[in-house]
Amino acid sequence: xxxxxxxxxxxxxxxxxxxxxxxxxxxxxxxxxxxxxxxxxxxxxxxxxxxxxxxxxxxxxxxxxxxxxxxxxxxxxxxxxxxxxxxxxxxxxxxxxxxxxxxxxxxxxxxxxxxxxxxxxxxxxxxxxxxxxxxxxxxxxxxxxxxxxxxxxxxxxxxxxxxxxxxxxxxxxxxxxxxxxxxxxxxxxxxxxxxxxxxxxxxxxxxxxxxxxxxxxxxxxxxxxxxxxxxxxxxxxxxxxxxxxxxxxxxxxxxxxxxxxxxxxxxxxxxxxxxxxxxxxxxxxxxxxxxxxxxxxxxxxxx
Amino acid sequence: xxxxxxxxxxxxxxxxxxxxxxxxxxxxxxxxxxxxxxxxxxxxxxxxxxxxxxxxxxxxxxxxxxxxxxxxxxxxxxxxxxxxxxxxxxxxxxxxxxxxxxxxxxxxxxxxxxxxxxxxxxxxxxxxxxxxxxxxxxxxxxxxxxxxxxxxxxxxxxxxxxxxxxxxxxxxxxxxxxxxxxxxxxxxxxxxxxxxxxxxxxxxxxxxxxxxxxxxxxxxxxxxxxxxxxxxxxxxxxxxxxxxxxxxxxxxxxxxxxxxxxxxxxxxxxxxxxxxxxxxxxxxxxxxxxxxxxxxxxxxxxxxxxxxxxxx
Numbered sequence: 366x367x368x369x370x371x372x373x374x375x376x377x378x379x380x381x382x383x384x385x386x387x388x389x390x391x392x393x394x395x396x397x398x399x400x401x402x403x404x405x406x407x408x409x410x411x412x413x414x415x416x417x418x419x420x421x422x423x424x425x426x427x428x429x430x431x432x433x434x435x436x437x438x439x440x441x442x443x444x445x446x447x448x449x450x451x452x453x454x455x456x457x458x459x460x461x462x463x464x465x466x467x468x469x470x471x472x473x474x475x476x477x478x479x480x481x482x483x484x485x486x487x488x489x490x491x492x493x494x495x496x497x498x499x500x501x502x503x504x505x506x507x508x509x510x511x512x513x514x515x516x517x518x519x520x521x522x523x524x525x526x527x528x529x530x531x532x533x534x535x536x537x538x539x540x541x542x543x544x545x546x547x548x549x550x551x552x553x554x555x556x557x558x559x560x561x562x563x564x565x566x567x568x569x570x571x572x573x574x575x576x577x578x579x580x581x582x583x584x585x586x587x588x589x590x591x592x593x594x595x596x597x598x599x600x601x602x603x604x605x606x607x608x609x610x611x612x613x614x615x616x617x618x619x620x621x622x623x624x625x626x627x628x629x630x631x632x633x634x635x636x637x638x639x640x641x642x643x644x645x646x647x648x649x650x651x652x653x654x655x656x657x658x659x660x661x662x663x664x665x666x667x668x
Numbered sequence: 669x670x671x672x673x674x675x676x677x678x679x680x681x682x683x684x685x686x687x688x689x690x691x692x693x694x695x696x697x698x699x700x701x702x703x704x705x706x707x708x709x710x711x712x713x714x715x716x717x718x719x720x721x722x723x724x725x726x727x728x729x730x731x732x733x734x735x736x737x738x739x740x741x742x743x744x745x746x747x748x749x750x751x752x753x754x755x756x757x758x759x760x761x762x763x764x765x766x767x768x769x770x771x772x773x774x775x776x777x778x779x780x781x782x783x784x785x786x787x788x789x790x791x792x793x794x795x796x797x798x799x800x801x802x803x804x805x806x807x808x809x810x811x812x813x814x815x816x817x818x819x820x821x822x823x824x825x826x827x828x829x830x831x832x833x834x835x836x837x838x839x840x841x842x843x844x845x846x847x848x849x850x851x852x853x854x855x856x857x858x859x860x861x862x863x864x865x866x867x868x869x870x871x872x873x874x875x876x877x878x879x880x881x882x883x884x885x886x887x888x889x890x891x892x893x894x895x896x897x898x899x900x901x902x903x904x905x906x907x908x909x910x911x912x913x914x915x916x917x918x919x920x921x922x923x924x925x926x927x928x929x930x931x932x933x934x935x936x937x938x939x940x941x942x943x944x945x946x947x948x949x950x951x952x953x954x955x956x957x958x959x960x961x962x963x964x965x966x967x968x969x970x971x972x973x974x975x976x977x978x979x980x
Contacts, residue, residue: 371791375790375791375792377865377866377867378784378787378790378866380867381780381781381783381784381866381867381870382780382781382784382785382796384777384780384781385777385780385781385800385836385841386796386799388777388835388836389799389800389803389836391816392813392816392833393803393807393808394803395808395812395816396807396808396809396812396813396816397806397807397808397812398808398812399808399811399812399813399815399816400808400809400812402811402812402815409819412819413812413815454707457703458703458704458707461699461700461703461704462704464696464700465696465697465699465700465701465704466700466701466704470701470704473708474704474707474708475970476962476963476966477708477711477712478707478708478711479966479969479970480711480712480715480959480962481711482969483891483895483958483962484895484955484958485894485895485896485897485913485954486897487895487897487913487914487916487917487920487954488913488916488951488954488955490917490920491718491916491920491947491948491951492714492715492717492718492951494920494947495714495717495718495721495734495948496714496717498734500730500733501729501730501733501734501944502733502734503717503733503734503735503736505733506732506733506734506735509733535710535711538707538711539711540973543970543973543974544973544974547973547974566692566693567692567693567696568692568696571696599898600897600898604917607921620810623809623810623811624810627810627811627814628902633811633815636810636811637809637811637812640808640809640810640811640812641809643809644806644807644808644809647806647807648805648806651805652805667801668798668801
C-alpha cells in the first residue's frame with residue numbers, strides 16, 4: 366500500500382527514469398541472461414533459450430586448445446605494461462607542464478599532447494601503416510637512410526608488444542596528464558614556498574613534495590585501472606593487427622579472440638564461453654580493486 | 669652584536685642560495701621544455717606524415733617511401749576522391765546524421781536520467797543508481813549482445829543500430845549527476861512551491877543551469893559517434909549505411925574493392941590507382957573536421973575530465 370502511494374507520488378520522476386531503465390534492461394541486463402549460451406550447443410532454430418545444454422563442452426575446448434591461457438596472459442600483461450608506462454609518462458608530463466612551462470606554453474603543449482585522444486583507432490591504424498609499412502613506411506625510410514636493414518614489422522610478432530605499448534602511451538598521454546595536472550594544481554602551494562625559503566631546489570621540491578603528494582591520486586587511478594586488467598582495448602588491437610594471424614601469438618587478447626570466434630568462425634558456443642570467462646574474471650578483479658581502494662581511501666571507492 | 673651578524677650572514681647566504689636556486693630552476697626548465705617538445709612533436713608529426721603522403725605523387729612514394737615533406741607534390745589523390753565523391757559524401761552524411769541525432773537524444777536522456785538520480789528526495793535513487801552502475805561491473809559479453817541486436821531486434825543494416833546502442837553511458841550519467849548535485853536544492857524547492865511539475869523543473873530550471881556540463885558531455889558523446897566504427901564493423905554491410913570511420917577502415921584494408929568501385933563509376937580508366945596516397949588522403953578527409961574543431965573544443969574535454977574526477 367505504501368509502495369503504491371510512493372509510486373504515485375514519484376510518478377513523474379519514475380516516468381523520466383523509464384527510458385534509461387529500459388535502455389539498460391535491454392542492452393545490459395537481457396544480455397547478462399544470455400550468458401547461458403556459454404553452456405549451450407547453439408542453433409538458430411532454438412535460439413538463445415531453446416538450444417540444448419551441453420554442459421562445459423564449450424569451456425573444455427577453449428581451455429584445452431591452450432587459447433585461454435595465451436589470450437589471458439596477453440590481455441593481463443599488455444594492461445600491466447600500459448598501466449605502468451602510461452602513468453609514468455602522464456605524471457612526468459603533468460609535472461613538467463605545471464612546474465617548468467609558463468602558462469601560455471603549458472596551454473600549447475597540452476593542446477598538442479591531447480590531439481591523439483581525439484582520433485579514432487581506425488585513423489591510428491592508418492598512421493601506423495604510414496610508419497611501419499615494409500615498402501614505404503617512414504620508419505623503414507629512416508632505417509634505410511642510416512644504412513640499416515628495413516624491418517618487416519607487420520610480419521614480425523616480436524615487435525608488437527613494444528609498439529602497442531608505445532601506441533597506447535601516445536594516445537592516452539594528453540588525456541591522462543590532465544588528471545594528474547588537476548591533482549597538482551589542487552596542491553597546497555604554501556609547502557613549496559616554505560621549502561623554497563628553506564633552500565630546497567626545484568629537483569628537491571619535486572622529489573619531496575610534488576611526487577609524494579601525487580601518491581594518493583596515482584594509487585587510486587592505478588588500482589581502478591587494475592580492476593580492468595582483463596578487459597582488452599578491442600579498438601586498438603583490432604586496428605593495429607586486424608586479422609593478421611602471423612602476429613596473434615603476441616597480440617591476441619581475449620576481446621579480439623571472442624570477436625574472431627564469433628564473426629570469422631561463427632562459433633557461438635565457444636565465443637560465449639570465452640566471453641563469460643572474461644566477464645567473471647573482470648567482475649572478480651574489479652571487486653578486488655574496489656576493495657583495495659576502499660581500504661586505502663573510503664571516499665574514492667567506486668561503491 | 670651577535671644578532672645583527674647572524675642576520676647579515678643569513679641574508680647573504682640567502683642571496684647565494686637564491687642564485688643557486690635560479691640555476692637549478694633554469695636547468696629544470698631546459699629539461700622540461702625539451703622533454704615536452706619531444707612529446708609534442710611525437711604527437712604532431714604522425715599527422716604531418718599522413719598529410720604529406722596524401723599530397724605526394726604516387727611515384728615519389730614508391731621510389732622514396734613516405735616523407736615528412738612531399739618530394740614531388742601531387743593533388744591526384746584528392747582529385748580522385750572528389751571527382752566521384754558519392755560514396756565518401758554518403759559516409760559523411762551518415763556520420764553527420766548519426767552524430768547529430770545521437771548527441772541530441774543522448775544528451776536529453778543522460779541529463780534526464782541524471783536529474784532524477786540527483787534528486788535527494790527521490791526515494792529509490794540509491795537502488796536505481798546501483799541498477800545503472802552494476803552494468804559497468806558485469807556484462808554478458810559480446811555474444812549475447814550481438815545476438816540480441818541481430819536475431820531478436822533485427823537491427824542489422826539499419827541506421828538505428830549506429831545510434832541507439834551508444835545513447836547512454838553510465839560514466840556520463842555519473843558525471844552529469846555529480847554536476848547537478850552542486851545545483852542548490854532551494855531552486856527546486858521554490859519551484860515546487862510555485863506548483864511546477866518535476867519535468868518542468870528539469871526542462872526549464874535545471875537544464876539552463878547545467879549548460880557547462882551539457883556542453884562537455886555533449887562533446888564527449890558527439891566524439892564517440894563521430895569516431896565510431898565498431899557498431900558498423902559488427903552490424904553494417906550495406907554500402908549506403910557506412911559511417912565515415914568504417915569507410916576509411918574498409919578503404920585501408922581493401923584497396924582492390926576501392927579500385928573496382930572507382931573503375932565502375934568511371935573515375936579511373938586504367939587499373940593503376942595511386943593507392944598509397946589515396947589511403948592517406950582519405951585519412952586526412954576523415955580527420956579534417958575534428959582537427960579543425962579541435963582547438964576550440966579541447967578545453968571542454970579538459971573540464972569534463974576534471975568534473976569526472978570528482979566522485980558523485
